[in-house]
Amino acid sequence: MATLKGKKALVLGGSRGIGAAVVERLVAEGAEAAFTYAGSKEAASALAAKTKAKAVQADSADREAVAKVIAGQGPLDILVVNAGVAVVGDPLELDPAEIDRLIDVNVRSPYHAAVETARKMPDGGRIIVIGSVNGDRMPFPGLAAYALSKSAVQGLVRGLARDLGPRGITVNNVQPGPVDTDMNPADGPMKETMHSVMAIKRHGRPSEIAALVAFLAGPEAGYITGAQHTIDGGFGA
Numbered sequence: 001m002a003t004l005k006g007k008k009a010l011v012l013g014g015s016r017g018i019g020a021a022v023v024e025r026l027v028a029e030g031a032e033a034a035f036t037y038a039g040s041k042e043a044a045s046a047l048a049a050k051t052k053a054k055a056v057q058a059d060s061a062d063r064e065a066v067a068k069v070i071a072g073q074g075p076l077d078i079l080v081v082n083a084g085v086a087v088v089g090d091p092l093e094l095d096p097a098e099i100d101r102l103i104d105v106n107v108r109s110p111y112h113a114a115v116e117t118a119r120k121m122p123d124g125g126r127i128i129v130i131g132s133v134n135g136d137r138m139p140f141p142g143l144a145a146y147a148l149s150k151s152a153v154q155g156l157v158r159g160l161a162r163d164l165g166p167r168g169i170t171v172n173n174v175q176p177g178p179v180d181t182d183m184n185p186a187d188g189p190m191k192e193t194m195h196s197v198m199a200i201k202r203h204g205r206p207s208e209i210a211a212l213v214a215f216l217a218g219p220e221a222g223y224i225t226g227a228q229h230t231i232d233g234g235f236g237a
């Protein structure tokens with residue numbers, strides 16, 4: 001497992017859940033990795049100690065802070081934008097400021113981070129954003145802004161794939177279904193409802209998502225770009 005030996009990777013939002021699994025997998029594949037976190041300092045320090053990946057505090061809602069982290073890493077071969085938030089509830093009652101922050105983290109940040117990284121990315125680089133199957137299908141009420149943000153990621157990767165294709169840089173969207181993390185625990189109150197629309201009636205594991213990310217980041221995926229990669233146990237089937 002050394003498909004990423006000699007590659008430099010940055011994972012935005014890597015302290016917990018899917019992001020942490022991606023950091024672990026990229027390191028296992030031989031990459032030199034760094035990751036950002038916002039509030040989970042302890043989890044970030046533990047992951048850094050375990051993997052030797054470098055942890056950097058930077059709020060993805062802060063465009064300049066993220067641009068500074070990217071510039072500070074030097075040219076990156078791999079960027080994974082994982083940081084994301086969900087705001088759940090009746091849209092007529094939710095705080096509009098919370099929705100604006102969701103759009104900052106889930107939409108504005110992937111766009112600006114990808115562009116800032118692309119400035120110095122070597123030919124053949126890899127940009128991967130973690131979207132969601134909810135970009136395609138939103139079968140439950142209460143998540144309109146989240147679904148909006150994940151649909152936006154689809155357009156982002158289609159467009160940037162065109163811009164960066166001439167340099168052999170691929171841009172892809174990984175769209176998980178329910179995955180067992182703090183955001184969506186496998187034993188949470190929505191478990192039965194979510195599993196009822198799935199072909200494989202369980203939450204995914206963060207490591208399953210990380211395996212797909214590692215493949216897209218690797219040398220065998222150079223012809224895959226501008227695409228949406230759904231990994232959802234059949235949630236959207």
Ligand SMILES: NC(=O)c1ccc[n+]([C@@H]2O[C@H](COP(=O)([O-])OP(=O)(O)OC[C@H]3O[C@@H](n4cnc5c(N)ncnc54)[C@H](OP(=O)(O)O)[C@@H]3O)[C@@H](O)[C@H]2O)c1
Nearest residue numbers: 013015016017018037038039040060084178179181183184
């Ligand atoms: N779990 C699911 O069922 C599921 C399904 C589809 C898509 N996704 C997507 O997968 C991604 C990861 O989800 P998850 O389930 O692993 O979530 P999670 O358990 O809540 O973890 C979120 C991670 O993102 C980081 N993060 C959040 N806001 C940030 C910010 N403003 N700046 C920097 N880092 C930030 C968190 O860091 P801190 O803790 O340090 O703040 C944490 O490391 C998200 O984009 C999510 O939308 C998840």
